[in-house]
Amino acid sequence: MSARADAADVSVVVCVYTEERWEDILAAVASVRAQSRPALETLLVVDHNEALLDRLAREYAGAEGVRVLANAGPRGLSAGRNTGIAAARGEVVAFLDDDAVAERDWLLRFREAYEDPRVMAVGGRTEPVWASGRRPAWFPEEFDWVVGCTYRGLPPGRVRVRNVLGGNASFRRSAFDAAGGFATGIGRDGGRRPLGGEETELCIRLTRARPDAVLLIDDRAVIHHRVPGARERFGYFRTRAYAEGLSKALVARSVGAAAGLSSERRYATRVLPAGVARGLRDALLARPGGAGRAGAIVAGVLAAAGGYAVGAVRARRSGAAFRVPVIGAVREDAGDDDDKEAAA
Numbered sequence: 620m621s622a623r624a625d626a627a628d629v630s631v632v633v634c635v636y637t638e639e640r641w642e643d644i645l646a647a648v649a650s651v652r653a654q655s656r657p658a659l660e661t662l663l664v665v666d667h668n669e670a671l672l673d674r675l676a677r678e679y680a681g682a683e684g685v686r687v688l689a690n691a692g693p694r695g696l697s698a699g700r701n702t703g704i705a706a707a708r709g710e711v712v713a714f715l716d717d718d719a720v721a722e723r724d725w726l727l728r729f730r731e732a733y734e735d736p737r738v739m740a741v742g743g744r745t746e747p748v749w750a751s752g753r754r755p756a757w758f759p760e761e762f763d764w765v766v767g768c769t770y771r772g773l774p775p776g777r778v779r780v781r782n783v784l785g786g787n788a789s790f791r792r793s794a795f796d797a798a799g800g801f802a803t804g805i806g807r808d809g810g811r812r813p814l815g816g817e818e819t820e821l822c823i824r825l826t827r828a829r830p831d832a833v834l835l836i837d838d839r840a841v842i843h844h845r846v847p848g849a850r851e852r853f854g855y856f857r858t859r860a861y862a863e864g865l866s867k868a869l870v871a872r873s874v875g876a877a878a879g880l881s882s883e884r885r886y887a888t889r890v891l892p893a894g895v896a897r898g899l900r901d902a903l904l905a906r907p908g909g910a911g912r913a914g915a916i917v918a919g920v921l922a923a924a925g926g927y928a929v930g931a932v933r934a935r936r937s938g939a940a941f942r943v944p945v946i947g948a949v950r951e952d953a954g955d956d957d958d959k960e961a962a963a
Contacts, residue, residue, distance in 0.1 A: 628710040629726050629789070631658045632703030634696055635717045636666035638674065643718040643845060645678075648685060650720035650842075656727045658684070659709045664699045666690045692944070696785075697801035697817045704795055704946050713789035716767065719745065719844040721787075728840035729789045732777065739794040739825060739832040742783030743840025744769045750848040756908025758851070759916050761894040765859045766846045769838070772890035777837040781882045782822035787842045790825075794832070798825040799943040804869070816866035823870075824943070853915070860919040864926020865933075872934045891916055 631651045635644050644663070651661045661684060665672040672689055679685040688706055692698030704712050711733060715721055725743065732741040745768040747754070754760075760771035767786050783789075801817045802824075826832050849855060867883065894916050901909025 629658045629713055629730065630703075630707035630709035630711070631661045631713045631715055631726075632664060632700060632707065633661065633715050633717050634664045634666060634690075634699035634703065635671065635675070636668055636699075638668070638671050640717055641674075644675070646720050647715055647717055648679075650722075650725075651715065652684070653723060654721070654726045655723045656730055658713070658726060660707070661685045662703045662706055663687045664690055664703045666696075666699050667694050693803055695803060697803045700785075700817075701800040701803075701944050701946065704792075704800055707792070710792050711789050712792060712795075714785060714787070715842065716786035716844060719786060719842045722841040722843070725840050725842060728837050732835050732837055733791065735833065737831060737833045738791070738835060739829060740783050740788065740790045740822060740834040741840070742780070742788040742834075742836045743842060744836075744838040745784065745787045745842050745844050747846045748843050749846050749851060751851055755851050757853070757911030757915055758856070758908075759894050759898065759912040759919075761890055761916060762856065762860070762919050764863075765856055765919070766850050767844050768846075771894065772886055773836065773838075775838055777835055777839075780834055780836050781826075782819040783834060783836060785818035786844065787840065788818060794825050794829070795946040797828040797832075800946045802943050816863070816870045820870045853918075856915065857918060857922050860922035861926040864923040864928070865930035866926075867923070868927050868930025868934055871931070887920065891920060 633644070633647050633651075648661055648663070651658055663675055663679070663685065665675060665687065667690055672687065675687045679687055686706070688702055690699045691702045691705070700714060703714075711729065713726065713729060728743065729741045732738050747763060747766055747768045749755070763770040764784070767784075769784070773780075798821065801821055822834055826834070850859075895913045898909045898911075898913030898916065901907075902913065903909075
């Protein structure tokens with residue numbers, strides 16, 4: 620493979636797990652197939668759900684450029700992504716959430732960034748689509764990561780970053796050859812807590828394996844992410860912030876606190892205080908939601924800090940270790956098992 624990524628060399632992986640998102644899944648695939656610079660293929664990786672696997676296999680039987688696969692690893696998002704990476708034929712592997720749709724030039728913007736051979740990963744901007752039709756007045760933009768979206772505080776334009784955000788991201792295939800895949804034991808695994816952090820851990824591991832690697836976010840690579848009504852509530856906000864603290868503790872254990880929390884320190888000491896100040900100013904000016912936003916930021920920080928403290932203690936006591944698969948080995952295993960590919 621060449622160092623430059625051609626438009627036809629992008630494989631898009633969409634990890635799915637529930638039939639409740641059936642219409643969202645179809646919309647996600649349709650948005651990939653409508654790209655101005657088409658993907659080589661779209662891989663739908665189904666996370667241990669035979670009914671959904673069979674239904675998607677029937678839906679896309681004979682569809683050009685769409686393959687349906689079963690997660691070849693343990694339950695969870697990391698293993699699902701690793702299954703997609705192993706099966707992908709493209710030089711670049713892009714990831715799209717199953718409840719998001721990509722704008723027409725999404726892959727074009729990724730491709731442009733990969734014209735620089737030093738670039739190993741490119742992410743984009745994720746915009747929320749609120750079920751209620753608009754952002755809740757109390758919900759601070761600084762915490763849009765709670766609902767899987769780009770948050771206030773990230774720099775605009777095409778900029779270098781420590782890590783990309785997993786629901787709207789891409790990696791050069793050689794990145795996985797250098798660093799391995801997504802670590803299992805971090806991130807969502809089908810449990811009740813909305814954990815995360817697996818893409819942060821991978822990106823830090825990548826830059827250690829390849830110190831010359833460049834990781835970018837281009838805010839012109841846009842997707843629109845659906846936010847269901849349940850996630851517009853303060854209870855979910857608090858739970859997700861707590862889970863993020865748990866996740867950060869796992870990331871810090873894997874790659875060290877200095878690397879695992881470097882971006883978070885700036886966010887906590889500069890971005891969030893500015894958000895509190897804006898909320899209080901809006902409250903003084905009698906603007907809707909100002910006090911609520913300031914209070915939510917404080918509550919979110921406390922919840923995340925509590926989660927981190929609990930997660931750090933648990934990690935020390937359990938001696939938790941994470942498995943980082945060698946993608947080449949996974950690729951060979953996946954290719955040998957015809958039963959894991961339900962449709963081509």
